[in-house]
Amino acid sequence: MTRTELSVVVPCFNEEAVLEEFSGRMSRACAAVTRDYEIVFVDDGSSDRTWPMIETLSQNDPRIVGVQLFRNHGHQLAATAGLSIAAGNRVLLIDADLQDPPELLPLMARLMDEGYDVVYGKRIARAGETTFKRLTATVFYRLLNRLSSVAIPEDTGDFRLMSRPVVDILNNMPERHRFIRGMVSWIGGRQAAFPYARDARFAGETKYPLRKMISLAIDALTSFSTKPLRAAVWLGLMSSLFAFAILFYAVFQWSVGNVVPGWASSVVAISFFSGTQLFVMGVFGEYLGRVVQEVKGRPLFTIGKICRKDAMAEIPGD
Ligand code: UDP
Ligand code: MG
Numbered sequence: 001m002t003r004t005e006l007s008v009v010v011p012c013f014n015e016e017a018v019l020e021e022f023s024g025r026m027s028r029a030c031a032a033v034t035r036d037y038e039i040v041f042v043d044d045g046s047s048d049r050t051w052p053m054i055e056t057l058s059q060n061d062p063r064i065v066g067v068q069l070f071r072n073h074g075h076q077l078a079a080t081a082g083l084s085i086a087a088g089n090r091v092l093l094i095d096a097d098l099q100d101p102p103e104l105l106p107l108m109a110r111l112m113d114e115g116y117d118v119v120y121g122k123r124i125a126r127a128g129e130t131t132f133k134r135l136t137a138t139v140f141y142r143l144l145n146r147l148s149s150v151a152i153p154e155d156t157g158d159f160r161l162m163s164r165p166v167v168d169i170l171n172n173m174p175e176r177h178r179f180i181r182g183m184v185s186w187i188g189g190r191q192a193a194f195p196y197a198r199d200a201r202f203a204g205e206t207k208y209p210l211r212k213m214i215s216l217a218i219d220a221l222t223s224f225s226t227k228p229l230r231a232a233v234w235l236g237l238m239s240s241l242f243a244f245a246i247l248f249y250a251v252f253q254w255s256v257g258n259v260v261p262g263w264a265s266s267v268v269a270i271s272f273f274s275g276t277q278l279f280v281m282g283v284f285g286e287y288l289g290r291v292v293q294e295v296k297g298r299p300l301f302t303i304g305k306i307c308r309k310d311a312m313a314e315i316p317g318d
Helices: 019-031 050-060 075-085 102-113 131-147 164-171 180-187 210-224 227-255 263-296
Strands: 004-012 037-043 064-069 088-093 118-126 156-163 191-198 303-308
Touching: 004 019, 004 075, 019 037, 019 050, 019 102, 037 050, 037 075, 050 064, 050 303, 064 075, 075 088, 075 156, 075 164, 075 180, 075 210, 088 102, 088 164, 102 118, 102 156, 102 191, 118 180, 131 210, 156 164, 156 180, 164 180, 180 210, 210 263, 227 263
Parallel strands: 004 037, 004 088, 037 064, 118 191
Antiparallel strands: 064 303, 088 156, 118 156
């Protein structure tokens, strides 16, 4: 594979409203760094005009590459597909919606010149995001860092510039429930935070509804910690102790002749324990389900089409 200086990977899901603007701003930012760059747009099974727009962009500019997935695989896997195609010595991962300003690229590249392997964007302000989203994010990262042995920086998304060795290692990590920001932290090397203010979405709506946020959070927890399994053991132990206490209480009541009372405590105990058991089984199930999926070893994403205008095919004077 011939290398370019810089690749930009952009997962896009129904982003017709932002693509033109993004492409213009991103191209200018790249040109400020090097002439030898490519922008890889990954269409994650969009149902709007995202793909035809990407095709047009790539026909008009040989530095733009379009990758079409056969269906929606989700943000993390779309990004993974893009990273597998990207040929740059440095790779920028960025969202299409202009929440992460493309103009920061030259500054991030300069920071990387100081000898860093990863420069990740750290949000110091977030425009246009709900208090709910910020609050849940804070709680989630606290919890994740408490459970995981890998330190994953807070207020950080997947917006980051990575060196080729880091991208190669990332591409060789076969896991399918991917939490890219955590995986990059796991890789290590010299990593620098780049503080920036996150803008509001340029147009369109968030493609991360609560359901997808919860799913990403569970993926992160299960792939970066097995402590919930340990917690299940403790929970089981505690509830057994509690059951013993109730047992002694029941025996005591029986010995003093109080046989009938105790209906309420039985019901409470039964529902408490069955709830606990179901919860613990659910935790086991989450891990087991992931084992099953890993064992199947299916490909992580399905690339249907790649379009790029062959720069070599360009006739002089074209
Ligand atoms: N995205 C994707 N596939 C999905 C959901 C989102 O490729 O299934 C892309 C989306 O087009 C955007 C990025 O992932 O470029 C982040 O999504 P979004 O901006 O909607 O998330 P938010 O910033 O609201 O968390
Ligand atoms: Mg966004």
